Amino acid sequence: MAKTTSWEIVMGLEVHVELATKTKIFCSCTTEFGGAPNTHCCPICTGMPGVLPSLNKAVVEYATKAGLALNCEITRYNKFDRKNYFYPDLPKAYQISQLYLPICRNGGIEIEAENGGKKVIGIHEIHMEEDAGKLVHDPWTDSTMVDYNRCGVPLIEIVSEPDFRSANEVIRYLEKLKAILQFIGVSDCKMQEGSLRADINLSVRPVGSEKFGTRTEMKNMNSFKAIARAINGESKRQIEVLEDGGEVKQETRRWDDNKDASFAMRSKEDAQDYKYFPEPDLIPIEISDETIEQTRNSLPELPEAKRQRYVSELGLSEYDASQLTTSKYLVALFEQNLEAGYPAKELANWIMGEVMRLLSDSGREPEDMTFDYSYLGLLIGMVQKNEITRNTAKKVFKAVFEEGCDPVRYVEEHNLKTVTDTGAVKAAIQEVVAANQKSVDEYKSGKEKALQYLIGQSMRALRGKADPQTVTAILKEILG
């Protein structure tokens, strides 16, 4: 192949989301994460002889909700099928899924495109299926140990159209998807716990080409950052292969984030043919127009509508509004305090500033915030009432964020209230002035910098508890 100067990446996503139902999809075992091995199991989810699946109503409701929130058509008459393959994490040796008539089809969500405009990512279909068990390597016996706790936890698989052209688009889509699913309460979307997992189908083609290249499927990415790295790594690899005159092989690859490279998964030694056929143990699902309307009406305000409202009604900036609405938890933090009467802009500033910084520093997600959301309002209130300085408030918030401390009590216990007694402030400043004659002289000879130094020393003496403007005014007054 002739060397082409520029390549286009084409991607489609298959996102598996564990639904937040109380019980598994086909039995009444709990879906709770974790648990000692094989404790959330029964004859049904471990595929014992003679058992039958019994469909959980909530799974259909949640999948319908997800479909509507993602602008899909709901398949009025949908069915389950069996996908047959042997693997130790799949006790029946078939996964009950939906191939022929998935519950949702033809949806899509809007994301920001690379050029700053809007772009719709199409959703081909959403189907319901069951999760598999967990395999653990046992180094002592060089064997694999199988835990079926996760077996039968309900999943929806959201299959996108091949509409992505960059890693950024993929991340924006995933962020948006995650936010929507969290908002409507169908999943907690915790990537670390595997309740949101994305597989990426990626191919490259010369810019301008209409034909899709051969794609690979990448699995095993457990964070947005890993996904971005995997996309960059795999697209580079494919381009290199093609530019060297080679051919991309259609295969499944495993992303190894530590090695920053993807590896072909050993192709199953044997024939792979899923032999799909209609699941005879389950009967079809009919969803009426009425149910669809009811479900649609029960949906909470979705992130996109919230974003628009934050801008038009609350006067937030586009950027702040869109960042805030990426997470149900950030929105809850914002709206709960807004309702308590704290100003929108101040709240947005705090969330966009301190909250985001602390999250990013600690590598945590908004859902990991454990403090009482009302504490942010209390803190803002104290600043508004000049009980503490803005700087003090930031320090206190760190304790709130990290340890869940009650800010009012924390301020009291640590004696952080702003010194409002001007006499005490004056006395402290006078001491600083007396001890720093050199700087006083410099200031008097016209060096502005010296004043800054004296302010700093005074604030330090006051342990930050005074209002800097007051300190400056008093200092200037003393210095004449």
Next chain:
Amino acid sequence: MVITDELVTYLEALGRIRLPEESRAKAQSDLQEILQYIDTLSELDTEGIEPMSHALPLTNVMREDEVQPSIPTEDVLRNAPAQKDNYFLVPRSFE
């Protein structure tokens, strides 16, 4: 449809079974004979007929989302041929 030796091998692989060497030839000819008979179905005119999985037209049989106790782990593993620390044990399945 001709059942070749390769097809027999493929079907063995799909079903994760292996026929005893001495009965392979017989199995192949039996399958051939059965399939030939089954192929008479192709004479049946099914144009426009909706495939029917369930004879009774039921829909929407579902259960409430209410947790019931799981069974004791010892019962989960009671019939397991190999187990360790409350896990089922299988040959190494990682790459």
Next chain:
Amino acid sequence: MNLETMTALELGAAIKNGEISAVEAAKFSLGQIDKYDKKFSCFVTVQDDVLQRAEEVQKKISSGEYTSPLAGVPMGIKDNMCQKGIQTSCGSRMLSNFKPTYSATAVEEIMKAGAVPLGKLNMDEFAMGSTSETSFFGATKNPWNVACVPGGSSGGSAAAVAAGECFYALGSDTGGSIRQPASFCGVTGIKPTYGSVSRFGLVAYASSLDQIGPIAHNAADCTAVLAEIMKQDKKDNTSVATKGADLAAVLNADVKGTKIGIPTDFFGEGLDKEVAAAIEAAAKQLESMGATVEKFDMPIVKYAIPAYYIIASAEASSNLSRYDGIKYGYRADDFEDLLDLYTKSRSEGFGMEVKRRIMLGCFVLSSGYYDAYYRKALQAKALIKEAFDKAFEKYDLILGPVAPTTALKIGENLSDPLKMYLGDIYTVMMNLAGLPAASVPCGFDSKGMPVGMHLIGNYFDETKILGAAHAYQQVTDWHKRKPTELVNM
């Protein structure tokens, strides 16, 4: 009191009246098993707690807790129905060490009626076969002639009832597995409407076709058993609420004015002349009792077996994939890796007929063939249902033979699978359509082997079928005859 000639309902009444205790009845049945089972091999497992159970049941009968007309009656369960703590082998090496920690719903229901289970009954491996020869535990013999098969796959169930080793049995029917052995052994059996008895705990062969039903000495006994087990079950999403089986209605039924249709296509090539004659005679008998009998065409018959074997094998190949040597069941002793573990365990654990159907099932589902085979078979299934729907617009019941022949010699069909499959010609359609159908003794051939007539009803018409069968049994005694092998012993 002659227990050897008693029906389940007669024994149940005697127990209720205190003429005999449940314990005595159980002792009698255990004695029968001791006496006959070496010869017929009906039971795979005889439970060691039979007398304790009988004692417990007797107490509850005396206290008035058990009121079923079958309470205290010793019975048997086909070895593909799970019973907590009891080996459930499906006649396979694969499950020869499997003890479920749960019971099938049908087993639970019959226990609630005060049944005293004696043990688990032999069957073709995973219910695949019509001779009960493919069992890992050896072939069951026909009580009418030990050189003959009892039919299958519920051969152990039918033979045990015929031999008087139990008063009734639970069987399962995927393509004739209750009706054909009932016919071969001269007992009465019915496959109810698909979905009317829960399949939960019935080890699956072909999920869309499997159905549990009773095998007993007569239609009244079958009705009494059905009345206990025909219940909608939340654990089986394909189960339906039905009006059940009405014993009082069956006991009072007659066939006056009953419109009976006979498909001419049931009397084509391959049907044994003596069997045909017995069915014709039965039709005459019913006519003389006031029924009208009419012949009609049902050309779809010839496509039933191809459609059945496609669907049954496909579902079986999937249902049997769970036997992989990991969670339960047989595991090969030495293996190199995971694939080897699967392949060796399954190759050593399954017999030839099971392997054959797995391969056939894999073939018809494999990519490229699905539409030509599986999808086509589902279309044929729709056409078969349509043909019956049409027939039932005209008739109350459909009558025909159950099997083309009487019981074959042991070994006769084992080496010719297609010939064995063709023997299912009259029975598989009702499984495809999900219709209820019974086998009722209606004569003997010149070799002294029993013939069964097939009574097929519309959906949920179990009471109608059994009512007609009961009326017939009031004026005939085919079902009362005792097997020659017993007489000779």
